[in-house]
């Protein structure tokens with residue numbers, strides 16, 4: 001699958017690190033055996049118990065009747081019943097179902113030089129390593145039979161399990177999640193022999209199981225404008241994500257307005273204007289240092305007047321002064337609610353995946369500052385810290401709406417748990 005290859009290529013640091021680590025573990029105490037036909041089945045004696053999601057630390061808002069949202073452009077086009085982030089919201093007037101969103105544009109080709117017509121490599125006449133192939137018997141050699149393939153397997157014991165746990169912790173999965181994943185992997189398999197590839201497959205399955213419930217597109221409501229508040233620390237990728245989302249919404253036929261709410265940083269405003277131009281979306285700005293809430297109010301008025309489908313509000317990410325930021329965000333919410341008591345309809349927290357475990361504390365902080373309804377993980381390309389997504393899903397259960405895999409406008413993808421798990425572990429399909 002093209003998407004999987006792309007994600008794998010971009011997540012290569014995570015998957016290759018994990019793969020190398022698994023290989024080292026298996027090689028350490030493993031033995032080479034003929035791969036077939038006596039390949040042992042790594043199935044457990046009984047199915048492992050499903051992983052219970054960690055108890056979310058906030059009480060989820062009670063679901064209420066809402067009109068069926070349309071999927072966000074980056075999503076797989078399936079209808080999702082969202083949990084309304086604002087419990088007091090009255091049902092909105094449904095509007096006509098628009099045309100199905102445009103398929104996501106193919107991202108720009110990755111700058112990995114492809115070998116041009118490599119010369120055919122002759123089959124080695126001798127095995128590279130003693131583990132890879134066994135010598136055929138005398139008769140086999142005379143008859144020219146092909147050499148049997150071998151595979152290294154290691155018996156799963158306490159030592160090996162401990163090494164697996166350490167490897168998963170090192171991949172930024174967090175201690176609790178790493179222990180849970182390893183325990184599930186080991187259940188019913190103690191004393192059995194496992195190869196690297198088999199562990200990769202099992203691990204991939206466990207991770208996909210954890211990620212499945214959080215892979216949810218950003219819900220779209222029949223509200224005009226649907227207000228999307230975008231929060232996150234400076235540099236996490238808010239501006240870039242707003243630009244990418246705006247471009248995808250535009251491609252899906254939605255009209256979008258962006259408000260440059262970080263009024264204290266001229267560079268941030270300029271950056272957003274650049275992205276607005278790229279996406280073909282107007283960006284409302286205010287003089288440097290002016291009140292972001294007043295800009296949000298004006299933007300709300302403008303978006304209502306223009307009949308815009310979406311209003312995306314960028315915000316400051318200065319965590320140095322938490323109290324100020326909290327007040328700033330609260331004020332933005334207060335003023336936009338004067339125009340629409342249900343706004344913001346989505347509060348997206350943008351997290352930089354390269355910050356590893358730090359992302360966990362950012363979720364905690366921003367959940368206190370704003371009523372976060374979903375996550376966008378950026379910079380998953382080329383990071384060795386992809387495991388943090390598993391920890392986030394396991395610990396908070398917040399929806400992951402999309403992932404950023406590059407700096408280009410179309411480098412935002414829907415989050416697919418299975419593709420992600422395979423890319424992270426290097427498991428083959």
Ligand SMILES: Nc1nc2c(ncn2[C@@H]2O[C@H](COP(=O)(O)OP(=O)(O)OP(=O)(O)O)[C@@H](O)[C@H]2O)c(=O)[nH]1
Pocket residue numbers: 232233234235236237238239240241262267268271317378379380381403404405406407411
């Ligand atoms: N590789 C990669 N880089 C990204 C991604 N998303 C954002 N970036 C880069 O990260 C840097 C910060 O992104 P911004 O969008 O400016 O982040 P911000 O949160 O708006 O930061 P401030 O403007 O400082 O508040 C920029 O250099 C982006 O190009 C991504 O998915 N992959």
